[in-house]
Amino acid sequence: MRFSERWKLAGIISAEVRFKGYLEMNPSNLARVKENPGKIARSIKSNSRFSTFITTALIFSLSVLTAVMAFVDDSIGVPQTRLAVGLSIFLVLSFVLLIFLNLSVTTGFFTADVISFPATLPLSKKDLDELSLLAFIRVFIAPTILILTIFPIITLLAIGPGPALVALAGCAATVSISIGALTKMSIWFRKKSHQVDGSRMNTLVRVSASLGLALGMVVAFSMGSWLPSLIHFIADLSTGMGTQGSSVLALLFPFSFGFLASAVQFGLGLPYATILAAVGASVMYAGVAIISYRRTGSALQQISVGGVSTKRTLELRDVTLSTKTVLKSIISKDLKLATRNIGSSFIFIIPLFLAVFLFPMMAGWSESEALRSLTALVSVEYGNFFAGITIISVMMFDTQGASIQAGLPIRSRKMLNAKVAMAMFPYVGSMILISILLSLFPLTSPLIPLIPLVQIPCGYTVALAVGAFTYWKRGGGRAVSISVVADSGMTFLAAIMGALIGIVPLVGYGAAMILTGNHIISLATQVLVMIVELVLVRSQVPKLLKD
């Protein structure tokens, strides 16, 4: 089979992988696929384009940022160290990006049968291995090409052909090794997230894995903000460790490629031992990359035909049931679903995400003067924005179980109450964290950290209003599931609504502050406006809902 034919066939398989991944994220679309396949196809295409755009922008900006810091910024060590550390850091970031940005997408690949049809065609095992690997690569072709081109081209233009060639080899090795690691991680995660033995340890592993992965994604997306500090840190470390330390670092992946590029450019400007270590380790990692490429193809072929086995011997337990109240049972069910899904677990780290985002902002603003109440209001408003997304994310849990829910006598209001209760956890966490963050900086008034704490009940108002509106808009008032990924329009609307509803008490605070300049009166106004808004929302919600 010619490469062009394999490439074409791999394209068809990767489209199927995206489709299956999409359905896995939102099983309720199974019914819609039959009714409106065109809409689903368009939705998948637009999601795919959006995801490609984000990934492209991220890799492009990281490449340029790293290159500028490594090749232009004179404040970082000597040129040899700058080149070595710059390339190495870029390879590390590429490795992390490829893994965390593609981990959830690859779940579609592990849904059995994506390659079952080609397996019935007269193709050799080698062809099928290649096909699996090519299809897998095509799922994230855009970042792969970007990683392989941008940084080496910048290196070529800024430094020269020798280091550019090493950069290209390093990037290729990184892509190959990260694909291998991604495969192994995806298989492990799928196993862990689909195995249940009821033990606390298993639950702990599952929850930790979900949160770890979600946190990894956040780190991947926020790399740009701490990249300069990272390059400074590694460069200082490398210089501080001396010849021996550099040689040890040159043995590690992917630093060996960085030091090799530096050796090619500066020759004996680097210690002899470091050059030797870099050459030897680079050759070894190139070999590892080739082996990884081959093994990944074979592993993918096996799992894509048979799926990932999640079977294990279970001890038979008594066939009993333990019941709860309706509200508790919905929350308990949702929590179980959330901790077994990478995407869903994201909502639990929203407070952390906010903290990572807000800390540099507060630090920047506090450099010139003590923080004013405006900082608190802006920070809380970010929290409100995420509160809208949170309630939609909680509704996403119902994308599973549509067949069960259709027959259950659950009132829409009851369902909404359960979702609101769940959405409150990240909101409360966010507000407490904002309050703590504010306390870390000099403030114009010690009462400022109270603004987010006073705002906590507004999380209920936001969740209730956005949730009811969503049920009305998407289900005609009936409880429906929403996929944050598939229904980006509704997600955007929810975020805007969350921001608008949440800002009302803050405007009350701001207005009172302008008029009186008194923090206590402003806080009291914030509370008062919040109560009025809550009463108003509660009176309107039943009009939007239907059983």
Place this chain on the structure above:
Amino acid sequence: MSEAVKIVNLVKSYGNLVAVNDVSFDVKEGEIFGILGPNGAGKTTAIKVLMGLLDPDSGSAEVFGISSSEDPIGVKRIVGYVPEEQQLYESLTPREMFEFIASVRELPEEKASKRVAEFVHALDFEKYYDSMVVTLSQGNKQKAMLIAALLHKPKLLILDEPFSGLDVRTASIMKDVIKIHTENGGSVLLSTHIMEVAEAMCDRVGILDEGKLVAVGTLEELRDVSQREGATLENVFLALTEQEDEVREGIDQLREALAK
């Protein structure tokens, strides 16, 4: 005999497509009623309106006198529903799923435990009880859906294409469950496009085609209407939906293509 289901002049459209067009039929208490029709005939839409999941454009649907559009919660309390799509909570185990269902239905814990244990043993489901649903075969998922639908001892069982893709053993179990349910006084409304199933199980059938109810009655009554004495339900169905010539032509073309 009172009516378990009463559908009167039901109309439901999706845009320009009239999925259910002025359909009326009833299901007597204690009988097995089958809605027959090809894919896209409107069977699932009619059932969804009956379950209160869709609002009708006009007409009415009732279950034991409870209006599906006015009190869908009341309808769901007395109905056990197995929809066509197997969209279960894939990341839960059957145990967790049944606990959720029993809690939402506010069933007494002891009673629910006893009932689920009986079903699980009868359906040979013990070893899957604590496995994640996503790992179950289609047959075992169908068993899980059946247990979920029967947990609260429903008066009416609504099964939408219950035999699609089932292996022989599971299909046989499903048939037994339906029979036992009616023997105990329950009623069953099932939709299917498998004629043999309908012929063997249903007391009466209604034939839907392109949203319209073409005929309703016992097999004998349908034979009379279609003027096909002694014919199988399949032939009666093809005659009533005027598809006999179309099917014959298709077979001829296929024969020609395969012979080349």
